[in-house]
Amino acid sequence: MRPPTREQLLDIRRQMGTVQYGKQLLEKKRDALLRAIEEDRRKFKELDKLFREQIKHLSFVYALVRMYEGQTVMQLLKPDAGTLKVISKRHTLMGCRFTQFQPGKGRGSPLTGLSYDPAMTSLYLDELLSEMKKIEERIWTYINLKAKLASLEKELSKTMMKINTLQYILLPELKQEESRIRDILSERERQERYAIKKLSKKKKGKGYSPIAK
Helix, strand or coil: CCCCCHHHHHHHHHHHHHHHHHHHHHHHHHHHHHHHHHHHHHHHHHHHHHHHHHHHHHHHHHHHHHHHHCHHHHHHCCCCCCCCCEEEEEEEECCEEEEEEEECCCCCCCCCCCCCCHHHCCHHHHHHHHHHHHHHHHHHHHHHHHHHHHHHHHHHHHHHHHHHHHHHHHHHHHHHHHHHHHHHHHHHHHHHHHHHHHHHHHHHHHHCCCCCC
């Protein structure tokens, strides 16, 4: 193994600078992901609250329809929209890719195709269908928010792992190697100075001729 040189020391220091810069970029990415996750979690919490309130109202309206319309109308509420086609689109945020979904066009709402006469039913049935439509839209929001959060949290975990690898493994190894090379070079320089000083004394000693008394 060849002895270390100053060029190797400079190369190690360049690597340390590159690793430090990469760590700073990853930390900025981590902070951006944390802000996005915090904002989406806040939206998810609000969505959950609205959804629960809407479910309570939907249950109340459903009970009224059952009371005033009877079981026959309940059979008419069974949708017959066929297979649901879903469109997916890829999005990117801070290098994190996630998929968002929406119902395909041209199929209508899953609640369409209901064979009932509005003139022969109460307003509660219309309200029930309207609430079901709102919940359908909110469910898509829930699905997309859930999918986005899962991807962001996974990307955050990967980013944190990279930061920890740089901070606790790679940087300490480079610092240790830098210290080892620096100590070797310092010891070598000390020995060289000692050798030069010793050689200089020998030269002076050979050139000295005492004057006879």
